Amino acid sequence: MALKPEAIIIKRKRRGKAHAAHGGAWKVAFADFTLAMMAFFMVLWIIQIADQQERTVIAQHIQGDLFESGSINPFDLSSSPSMLDFEGQMTIQEAVIPTASTGAGIRGPALHNQIPEGTKDAKAGRGPELNAMVPGKFETQAQLELLAREIDRVIEDVSMTANVKLQVVPQGVRILMHDNINRFMFTRGSAEMKPYFEDLLMALGPVLSKVENKMSISGHTDSTPFAGKTFTNWELSSKRALLARRVLEYAGVENNQVIQVTGMADQAPYVVHDPAAAANRRIEMIIMTTDAETQLRQMTGLPVEKPAPSKELIDAKKLAEANQPRSRYPESWTKQ
Structure with missing residues (x-):
């Protein structure tokens, strides 16, 4: 008896796709995206609450170009100023x-x-x-740099480096004290001095009192005008400069050491492309060399002071007079 062959049953199953291994890369990407969005909305929030002037200063901070080479009255300081590097770099x-x-x-x-x-x-x-630092006159480039370093130490001691800029220029040492976003030197629209600015001037007084060079003080404002016509930026800048001179005198600076106090209003902006910038509201002092002092005296009609002769020169003159040749015979004999 023959056996019947068994039927072969073939089952077809649909294969499922293999699932990829679950990793954490998407979590890192999502965290980066969330952080970027948070930073973006924070920037939008800062821009929303800041006025146009603060936005300009923020942009200058980001670009790394907060300070520009401005000019100072009455001298032109655009002729190759020597910027001091207080970070230990080589100077000129x-x-x-x-x-x-x-x-x-x-x-x-x-x-x-x-x-x-x-x-x-x-x-x-x-x-x-x-x-x-010895009291006296500072004339040469090297002497001016030494004086500027002494002033910079004082500025660091009172934590005002963010509001003060130092320059050694051919006319002397330029000290520029300006407003920024965090600190104002004076109350806006008035000549009321802030306490930390007064502390800065009081700290500079003992150092400047050792300097025999003449000083010039000028006040500057931004371009924001006043509503009235009786009190303008001219009066405001003048009052601020005079108050700064008064505090320096109280701190030890001699009255005759300051040769000029001027109010410049908004005519000499420090940040030229933005006349309303906070850095334009400033007090500038320049410790003048003898040549700069002479130039200022000639421009303003002040008498030019001649330097007093030194003791060595006086002694040499006395010796020369005592060493004059004398006649062999008495003067009465030559008249006969």
Whole structure:
């Protein structure tokens, strides 16, 4: 008996697609997207609450170009000003701070008239501090840079570096104290000085009182006008400059050391492309060299002061007069 072959049953199953392994890459991407959106909306919020002036300053901070090369009255400072680098970079001239070596013969580039007087702990000089600033006149580029560094130390001590700009220019040392978003030097629209600005001037007084150079002080405002006509930016800038001079005098600066106080209103903006910028509201002081002082005196009709002769010159003149040739015979004999 023959066996019947068994039927072969073939079952067809639909294959499912393999699922990809679940990773965390999408979480990282989503977190980056969320962070970017949060930063975007924060920028929109800041722009919404800030006025046009603050927006301009923010844009300048982002671009890294907050300060521009402006001009100062009555001199033109656009002729290659020497910007001091207080971060330890090389300057255009050698510093005048003496070396730590001992002995007057190896005191380095220190000038003889800038050596401290005294007899205690003498090193390169004759004073207790090797790098002390000696009262006197500052004329050369090296001397002006030394003075600017002393002023910069004072500015750092009162935490006002964000509001003060220092420049060494051919006319002397320019000290520019300006407003920014966080701090105003004066109450807006008035000559009421803020306490921290008064502290800055009081701290600068002892240093400036050691300087025999004449000083010029000028007040500046932004381009925002006043509603009335009796009180304008001219009066406001003048009052602020006069108040700054008064505080400096109270801090130790001699009355005759300030040779000029002017109010410039908005005629000399520091940020030229934005006359309404906060940095345009400022007080500028320039510690003038003798040449700059002479130029200012000639421009304003002030008498030009001649420098007093030094003691060495007076002694040399006396010796020369005493060493005149004398006649062999008495004067009475020559008249006969």
